[in-house]
Amino acid sequence: MATHSLLWLLIISCPVLFIVFLWWIVQPRPVKVPIKGRHVFISGGSSGIGLALAHMAAQEGARVSILARNASRLEEAKESVESSTGQEIKIYSADVRNFEEVKKVMDEAGPVDVLICNQGVFTPQEFELQSVDTMRSMVDINLMGTIHLIKAALPYMKRRRNGPPASIALMSSQAGQVGVYGYTAYSSSKFALRGLAEALQQELIVHNIRVSLIFPPDTNTPGLVEENKMKPEVTKLIAASSSSMEATEVAEKTLNGIKSGKFIITCNFDGFMLSIATAGMSPQTSPIMAFVEVIAAGIVRIVALCLLWSWYSTVHKWHNHQKK
Ligand SMILES: NC(=O)C1=CN([C@@H]2O[C@H](COP(=O)(O)OP(=O)(O)OC[C@H]3O[C@@H](n4cnc5c(N)ncnc54)[C@H](OP(=O)(O)O)[C@@H]3O)[C@@H](O)[C@H]2O)C=CC1
Numbered sequence: 001m002a003t004h005s006l007l008w009l010l011i012i013s014c015p016v017l018f019i020v021f022l023w024w025i026v027q028p029r030p031v032k033v034p035i036k037g038r039h040v041f042i043s044g045g046s047s048g049i050g051l052a053l054a055h056m057a058a059q060e061g062a063r064v065s066i067l068a069r070n071a072s073r074l075e076e077a078k079e080s081v082e083s084s085t086g087q088e089i090k091i092y093s094a095d096v097r098n099f100e101e102v103k104k105v106m107d108e109a110g111p112v113d114v115l116i117c118n119q120g121v122f123t124p125q126e127f128e129l130q131s132v133d134t135m136r137s138m139v140d141i142n143l144m145g146t147i148h149l150i151k152a153a154l155p156y157m158k159r160r161r162n163g164p165p166a167s168i169a170l171m172s173s174q175a176g177q178v179g180v181y182g183y184t185a186y187s188s189s190k191f192a193l194r195g196l197a198e199a200l201q202q203e204l205i206v207h208n209i210r211v212s213l214i215f216p217p218d219t220n221t222p223g224l225v226e227e228n229k230m231k232p233e234v235t236k237l238i239a240a241s242s243s244s245m246e247a248t249e250v251a252e253k254t255l256n257g258i259k260s261g262k263f264i265i266t267c268n269f270d271g272f273m274l275s276i277a278t279a280g281m282s283p284q285t286s287p288i289m290a291f292v293e294v295i296a297a298g299i300v301r302i303v304a305l306c307l308l309w310s311w312y313s314t315v316h317k318w319h320n321h322q323k324k
């Protein structure tokens with residue numbers, strides 16, 4: 001009897017002690033990043049996920065600025081956000097590829113509290129068929145554009161002295177966690193954001209700035225409608241491994257993740273599994289999530305290997321079908 005209860009005590013106390021240990025070591029420490037009354041700057045805010053974010057942030061009482069190239073789409077976005085939320089928002093027309101333009105915008109917009117680098121372009125195509133120019137535009141807009149935005153906004157963000165933490169959020173993709181057929185250039189540009197975010201968080205922690213990385217699945221946006229017109233069949237089949245979402249749902253996950261100071265922000269259950277499979281050396285602020293990552297690692301790796309097996313079967317089947 002006594003050994004029985006001792007055994008139970010051990011079984012229960014081991015995980016509890018382990019969680020306490022994780023709670024003690026996780027870095028950066030968990031924080032809250034308030035949105036209300038703060039300056040939220042969203043690039044690519046005139047369409048899709050960015051526009052949904054602008055609506056939501058304005059609804060929550062943030063001072064919202066959005067940036068994109070096309071001036072008339074910016075005007076439309078401004079009208080729609082203002083009429084539905086009653087909050088005034090600022091619009092800026094610039095191409096993120098041009099650092100001088102971006103810098104001018106940031107000088108004019110004033111200090112940003114929450115910078116959401118969401119602009120992005122995606123053209124899926126087999127590597128051998130895709131032109132170097134198309135590839136370069138994805139890397140330039142998705143990666144260099146993000147670097148330009150942060151570079152221009154950071155000096156002002158760092159000048160904040162006290163007050164709640166600031167935040168820099170980068171819109172990656174599930175194709176930034178796993179390479180996917182047809183996304184050679186796009187996946188490169190989105191994987192790169194992870195390295196950027198991990199290194200940047202180490203540099204900015206002392207300035208009380210939190211970095212977040214968002215990994216959405218296929219999301220119903222004007223961008224996706226365009227993308228689907230030329231998506232290779234194999235890319236469609238593989239991307240269907242994760243269920244698709246609405247822009248408002250992704251925006252909600254994003255904003256909640258930013259407010260909780262999360263480093264990795266996942267959007268659906270598949271994305272949650274993917275984040276465990278690719279936890280790597282990314283920071284984890286939540287001791288519970290750290291616990292789940294450790295306990296589930298082995299089994300999730302098996303699931304990942306099975307999924308890869310099915311993806312490779314798809315590729316082979318398609319290849320054989322094409323040869324016929
Ligand atoms: N939709 C999806 O399935 C998924 C999307 N994502 C990512 O989410 C983000 C938003 O995607 P989504 O809402 O679908 O995209 P949309 O195509 O609907 O919107 C893209 C936005 O980015 C702006 N933009 C594009 N290029 C530039 C540029 N050079 N300079 C400034 N602004 C630019 C566009 O405005 P304009 O053209 O006027 O400049 C527009 O506001 C992207 O980073 C994308 O990679 C991630 C996973 C899935």
Ligand SMILES: CCCCCCCCCCCCCCCC(=O)[C@@H](N)CO
Binds near residue numbers: 219224242273277304
């Ligand atoms: C271990 C368990 C794994 C769970 C399932 C993982 C499924 C991964 C599917 C990847 C799909 C990539 C979609 C990219 C969307 C995107 O960015 C484009 N629409 C362009 O915007």
